[in-house]
Amino acid sequence: FSSMLNTAILVVIDGYPVTRKQVNLLESARIIPVKIFELEMDAKEVFRRALLDEESMNRPPYLEHDSLQILAIKNSCYKQHIDAIRTYYKKEHQNWCVIDALQSKWWIWNKVLQEVQVVVKEIQTYLERIREGKAAGIADLCISPTELRYRLGEFGQYCPVSLAEKGELVDCSVTPSLQFAAEFRGHYYKMASQEELDKFLSRPEVYVPPLAPHPLPPPEMLPKKLTAADVKALFPVRAEMQGHCPVTYLDGKQRYEALVPGNIEYAAKYQDKLYIFESEEKLLKFMRLPEKYWNLKLPRKLPPIKKPILLTALPLAGYLEQGAATSLIKALNEVGCLKPKFPFLSVKKTALLFVACHLKAHNPRSSAPARQMYRRKLAQLMERCQLVPYLGAAMAGPYKEPRRRPPGFDGRLQAFLSLKDARPGFL
Known part of the structure; x- marks a missing residue:
């Protein structure tokens, strides 16, 4: 990727691509727009400005295809294709930027210039740090999910900084954003937040093998979130702790009052065992520290099972x-x-x-x-x-x-x- 950036030629393409076929042509030629700006404006304002242009004295001497009928056809074709194009670039390269076209021309110019300067600075910083053998952020570099998965490091999409410093398994795959991602020694790593990213960029060697204090457990030893449908599909497997939330119980110092029934909407599977939690917060806590909560024992005395009773x-x-x-x-x-x-x-x-x-x-x-x-x-x-x-x-x-x-x-x-x-x- 760095070799491609070193030989890249930066150009501005106006009004292209506007169809999915044109997107495929660019991809086949390995042309990836670093930033795509969409000027957002409703059709009424487009037609109003077109009428003003027709009355302008600065029109070119030759005829232009800018009549209201032609503009209506162009707008219809644009709306027909733009959703698919926008979705593709947002998902694949995260390089889509919407600009409010109702603002002044100077405002739009400054906004675009500001976005471009940020991207160019990111690319320059990336090239300099990679050339020096350092870790570099990969935000705004249009890296696709396929390339990300192909070049993930030893920790997959788990944060190496959180694992090294806190022993926590922070799964960063819940968000596709690469805002807190970095490259080091040809591999990609995702961090939990800006704080972890800054630590990784300053001393990446201590967070990756061979100096990393905690290796990532094998896939079968990693906790996995389950939906309510997944839990029902596991029947007749029973939840551990008879369905009580292990996080609430341990954090409540294993008191009788801390025995709270879980909700199947918040469930996880760990070491072939099913756990149900009280809330999303407790589920995330278990996903980070499963070793802390997975092997608890229930007391002999349990609270009575809550069953609904008819009012009558x-x-x-x-x-x-x-x-x-x-x-x-x-x-x-x-x-x-x-x-x-x-x-x-x-x-x-x-x-x-x-x-x-x-x-x-x-x-x-x-x-x-x-x-x-x-x-x-x-x-x-x-x-x-x-x-x-x-x-x-x-x-x-x-x-x-x-x-x-x-x-x-x-x-x-x-x-x-x-x-x-x-x-x-x-x-």
């Missing part, structure tokens, strides 16, 4: 607690705040009547018309409860003649007296 199967107290506790608390809270008193009924009966109407008015299982009907009844109940404090305040003091009484007093008094023989079905 609970005793009355449990049923009310699980099914009606929240609604009852809200109803009782409003009773305590409003303190209603219905005419000619005791405070206890009034409170019970209020709670019953409140539960009916806010029952999520009832239909909307039924809830609305009981909301009206609840409002009617509160309106009649207000008669007691109103009449108590209005009738204080000596007797008043009808003409000196407040407006509406007589009507409310009659409504109050009419409720003397009322029963709970009055609403």
